Amino acid sequence: xxxxxxxxxxxxxxxxxxxxxxxxxxxxxxxxxxxxxxxxxxxxxxxxxxxxxxxxxxxxxxxxxxxxxxxxxxxxxxxxxxxxxxxxxxxxxxxxxxxxxxxxxxxxxxxxxxxxxxxxxxxxxxxxxxxxxxxxxxxxxxxxxxxxxxxxxxxxxxxxxxxxxxxxxxxxxxxxxxxxxxxxxxxxxxxxxxxxxxxxxxxxxxxxxxxxxxxxxxxxxxxxxxxxxxxxxxxxxxxxxxxxxxx
Amino acid sequence: xxxxxxxxxxxxxxxxxxxxxxxxxxxxxxxxxxxxxxxxxxxxxxxxxxxxxxxxxxxxxxxxxxxxxxxxxxxxxxxxxxxxxxxxxxxxxxxxxxxxxxxxxxxxxxxxxxxxxxxxxxxxxxxxxxxxxxxxxxxxxxxxxxxxxxxxxxxxxxxxxxxxxxxxxxxxxxxxxxxxxxxxxxxxxxxxxxxxxxxxxxxxxxxxxxxxxxxxxxxxxxxxxxxxxxxxxxxxxxxxxxxxxxx
DNA sequence: AAACTAAGTTTATTATATTAAACTAAATAA
DNA sequence: TTATTTAGTTTAATATAATAAACTTAGTTT
Numbered sequence: 273x274x275x276x277x278x279x280x281x282x283x284x285x286x287x288x289x290x291x292x293x294x295x296x297x298x299x300x301x302x303x304x305x306x307x308x309x310x311x312x313x314x315x316x317x318x319x320x321x322x323x324x325x326x327x328x329x330x331x332x333x334x335x336x337x338x339x340x341x342x343x344x345x346x347x348x349x350x351x352x353x354x355x356x357x358x359x360x361x362x363x364x365x366x367x368x369x370x371x372x373x374x375x376x377x378x379x380x381x382x383x384x385x386x387x388x389x390x391x392x393x394x395x396x397x398x399x400x401x402x403x404x405x406x407x408x409x410x411x412x413x414x415x416x417x418x419x420x421x422x423x424x425x426x427x428x429x430x431x432x433x434x435x436x437x438x439x440x441x442x443x444x445x446x447x448x449x450x451x452x453x454x455x456x457x458x459x460x461x462x463x464x465x466x467x468x469x470x471x472x473x474x475x476x477x478x479x480x481x482x483x484x485x486x487x488x489x490x491x492x493x494x495x496x497x498x499x500x501x502x503x504x505x506x507x508x509x510x511x512x513x514x515x516x517x518x519x
Numbered sequence: 520x521x522x523x524x525x526x527x528x529x530x531x532x533x534x535x536x537x538x539x540x541x542x543x544x545x546x547x548x549x550x551x552x553x554x555x556x557x558x559x560x561x562x563x564x565x566x567x568x569x570x571x572x573x574x575x576x577x578x579x580x581x582x583x584x585x586x587x588x589x590x591x592x593x594x595x596x597x598x599x600x601x602x603x604x605x606x607x608x609x610x611x612x613x614x615x616x617x618x619x620x621x622x623x624x625x626x627x628x629x630x631x632x633x634x635x636x637x638x639x640x641x642x643x644x645x646x647x648x649x650x651x652x653x654x655x656x657x658x659x660x661x662x663x664x665x666x667x668x669x670x671x672x673x674x675x676x677x678x679x680x681x682x683x684x685x686x687x688x689x690x691x692x693x694x695x696x697x698x699x700x701x702x703x704x705x706x707x708x709x710x711x712x713x714x715x716x717x718x719x720x721x722x723x724x725x726x727x728x729x730x731x732x733x734x735x736x737x738x739x740x741x742x743x744x745x746x747x748x749x750x751x752x753x754x755x756x757x758x759x760x761x762x763x764x765x766x
Numbered sequence: 767a768a769a770c771t772a773a774g775t776t777t778a779t780t781a782t783a784t785t786a787a788a789c790t791a792a793a794t795a796a
Numbered sequence: 797t798t799a800t801t802t803a804g805t806t807t808a809a810t811a812t813a814a815t816a817a818a819c820t821t822a823g824t825t826t
Binding site (some may be wrong): 302 | 774775782
Binding site for chain 2 (some may be wrong): 277278279280281282283285286289293296297316317318320321322325326327337338339340342343344345346347348349350351352360361364367368378380385386387393397401402403404405
């Protein structure tokens with residue numbers, strides 16, 4: 273990374289937080305030094321500071337976990353997005369008409385970040401909560417978002433990054449992805465046919481700002497067995513929601 | 520704060536993040552130096568680093584906002600709590616029987632932090648999302664949580680901290696609070712009669728771990744006009760949910 | 767019980783982050 | 797237009813954070 277105008281202590285904090293987030297209440301000081309390569313005494317001071325600031329807390333046996341400040345900063349991040357609040361109000365109607373879970377996300381590099389969710393009162397619960405990240409090319413929302421970029425930008429974005437393939441149906445070539453994005457641009461909506469999670473299908477539509485550039489996407493997810501009966505209504509409903517949010 | 524084994528850069532990052540979270544996309548470098556008292560060149564390096572790590576991002580006109588990493592760390596914090604997932608599964612039943620929003624929170628000093636929410640498909644939406652903080656003494660969940668501490672601990676906790684009074688019904692004396700906590704201990708549940716937000720009432724119950732110590736609370740919230748008709752059913756339902764989670 | 771190991775804490779030195787001050791560029795006023 | 801202010805960037809000195817190594821404590825092995 274850039275080495276000028278750099279604050280190494282913040283980078284170290286970053287490494288430690290990621291290590292703790294990856295497996296909370298499983299790592300002690302020494303584990304963290306091994307995983308991050310940070311000096312033991314440096315780690316000692318760092319953890320003291322982060323504990324005092326309530327960035328981390330120590331559970332039984334000096335194992336570290338994330339502090340509640342991150343729930344609060346996460347909430348601040350989400351509610352700072354002007355779309356989130358409107359989504360939570362408007363999506364209720366969509367959930368009520370389709371009876372399936374509706375979500376909002378944005379693109380971060382090659383990943384989508386879930387911003388909000390309105391769940392149907394269903395026994396089946398999706399594991400994606402706001403803040404969850406998934407590879408963009410595996411999801412309907414991700415493809416709807418990527419379709420908002422010119423092909424050249426998409427190529428550049430994936431240069432040197434192979435396409436992960438979590439299910440047999442996942443798109444695994446850039447050419448295939450680009451041709452699908454072209455279809456999405458024509459169509460105005462994107463589909464996911466068990467490409468992210470086996471047994472689940474989605475339909476997504478892009479949300480645009482005043483200038484017409486894509487800033488987020490919304491989707492409806494359902495078990496594959498619902499697809500044939502709900503597909504058309506879900507497509508219409510998610511298009512409607514996306515249009516309402518595009519203002 | 521403790522000045523030994525201290526990493527000032529992390530404390531500075533903390534101050535900057537809080538300042539940005541307080542009013543995102545409203546502050547530039549100079550605004551942040553004024554608000555935090557951090558030197559301009561230090562701030563420059565700090566912001567460069569935090570931007571590279573995607574802790575912050577710059578919107579139009581070099582105004583800073585929080586980066587999406589906080590949504591992800593927030594999600595990691597919340598899903599790290601073993602109660603959250605079970606709550607989201609079990610609370611659906613509670614929502615369905617009462618038709619009102621059910622929430623989960625824990626105590627952090629004199630505040631409650633919301634950990635999860637199951638909303639009724641209602642036109643009225645509560646503004647509290649997971650990560651939101653409220654003064655404990657103003658809420659039913661807060662009082663249920665405080666009732667899990669001995670009186671001496673509660674007195675010590677509030678020493679030097681006056682009780683905020685957001686509504687005319689809010690408890691504003693420590694003695695009054697302690698006598699109410701005693702009633703909650705006898706009763707097993709806590710009420711909020713428009714003490715946090717005018718027009719809203721809640722009932723809450725404590726969730727205990729295997730040793731019997733209170734680790735979280737659950738609540739049902741509703742508009743005051745629902746109270747007389749729903750009060751008894753809500754109390755029974757929230758007690759049931761709390762018992763189910765207390766294992 | 768003694769020796770050993772592992773985890774965390776302290777310290778003194780050294781490498782470097784922080785700072786004030788100077789500088790640049792852009793925006794605003796005279 | 798030129799002066800003035802403001803916001804951000806660069807630099808050189810100096811104050812201090814990061815480190816290795818030593819130390820302490822507790823737990824484990826012989």
